[in-house]
Amino acid sequence: MIDPRRILLKLGWIAALVAALVAGFAPAAAQEGESVAPPGSTTIHIVQRDENLFRIALKYGTTVEAIAASNGIADVRVIAVGQRLLIPNAQGSASGVLITHTVAPGDSLSALVARYHTTVDALAGANNLSNPALLTIGQQVYVPQGADPGASPPGATPEAVHVVRPGQNIYRLAVQYGVTVNALVRANHLTWPAPLFFGQTLRIPGVSAPERAVDLPYPLLDAQFQPLPAAQGKTLGIRLVTDGTAQISGAFMGRSLRFATHDSSQHEAVFGIYALAQPGVYPLTLAIDAANGQRTEVALRVQIDSGGYSTEQINLAAEQSNLLDPGLAGAEDEAIARVMGGFTTQRYFDGMMGLPSAGAITSQFGTRRSYNQGALSTFHSGTDFGAGPGTPILAPAAGVVTLTETLSVRGNSTVIDHGWGVYSGFWHQAEIKVKVGDIVTPGQVIGLVGSTGRSTGPHLHWELWVGGAQVDPMQWVQQSFS
C-alpha cells in the first residue's frame, strides 16, 4: 500500500527543484538561492556565506521558526554554508536582493535607503541593528536592495541631485555637469531667467547619481577613508573636502589627527593604528573651523579589525636575558619615539614607496612575540630584509634625514622624515651614508647593510612610523597615500 502523502511530498520536492532551476536560469531575478514558488509549494535555499536564518527568513518573507520547524533545526544559530533548507511558504523576493555594503564616511541609513531603494526597517532587520542611527565606518551591512516597493526598481539609475552653493549659477552648473541650460531649466520647472538660491536642490537630467550617497554635515562636502575596514598596525588615509576655506583638527584612538591642507579646502591626514590596539569600534572626532569663524563638530565611529598577525615564541638563553630588561633599552626607545612622533606639514613622499633593500623579506611586521613563554606583549615593529653585509640601503621615498646615530640596541641608525608625520627608521647598518639635514631622493643609497647593535646577523630592519605609531611598511609599498 502506497502512502499518498509520500507521493505528495515527492511532488513537492520536484516542484521545488524545478522552481529553483527556473529561478537559477531566469535573467535579472537570478540571485544566489533566490526563487519564487507558487503558494503551498516548497522552495529550497542553499545557505551562502555570511547568511543566518534571520536573513534567509527575511529574504523569503517567512519566519525563523517556520524554517527551523521544516528542517528540524534545534539551534537556530547553527546553520552550515552549503546546507539545503526547505523554505515553507516562500513569498518570493519579498525583500529584494541581498547585497553587502561597506559603510564609508557619510553613509547614513537614509543615504543607504535612497541609494538601494530599501527601507529603514528592512536595513535594521537584515543587520540586527538595535540602534539604526549607529552605523560604523568599515562595517559590512546587508542591504535588502529593492525592499521598498514604492521606489523605482533596483538597477534603475538614480538621477544626480545638486545642492546649490554660494556663487553658483545655472551656466556654471550646466558646464560642470555637461548638460544644457535648457535641460536644467526644464527638468526643474524653473522660470527664465533662472536665479538660483543657496541650498536649492536641482535635478541634473541625464546624469546618474554618484556611486556614493553621502550625508555629511556642512561644510564637509566629501570624506574618504582608505582602506576600509581599518586594521591593527595599518595606516588609515583620510581625505576631506570642505566648502571653502577651513581648518580641521581631530582625534582618534586617544591621539590627535593632524591634517595637511592644500588649496584651502582639501584636507589630508595619515593615521597609524597601533599594532596591539584592541579590535573594535572607536570614536573619531573632527572639528571644522570655517573661515567665517563657524565651528562644526563631527562625530564618527570607525571599526578596527584584527591585523591577522601570527605569533612566535622566542627562547633566550640566560646570558641573553638582559635583552628583556626594559630599563636598558627604555631610554633609547623613548628618544626614537620622540623623533618619530613629529609632524612636518610639507609632504616629501609621493605615491607608493619603494623597497629599501633588494634582499628577501625574512621577518614580517606585526608578528606577536613572546619571550621565554611570557605574554604576547610585544610585536615585530618593522620589516626585515635578509641582505649580505655591505649591500646598499635605498631611501624608499623622498625626505629629510633627521637622525644619524650609533645606538646600543639599534646600532648604526638613520631616520628619514617623509612629511605629514611619516618617518622611516633603518637599523643595524654597517655604514651610514647620509648626514642630518640631507634631502634624499627615492632610491638614493643612504647606508650599507650590517649587523651593528643587538643583531644576530646582517639584515636591514626598516621601520615606519605614522602619527607616532609603528605601522606595516609594506602597506606603503602597495598603496599610495598621496
Ligand SMILES: [Zn+2]
Ligand atoms: Zn626587525
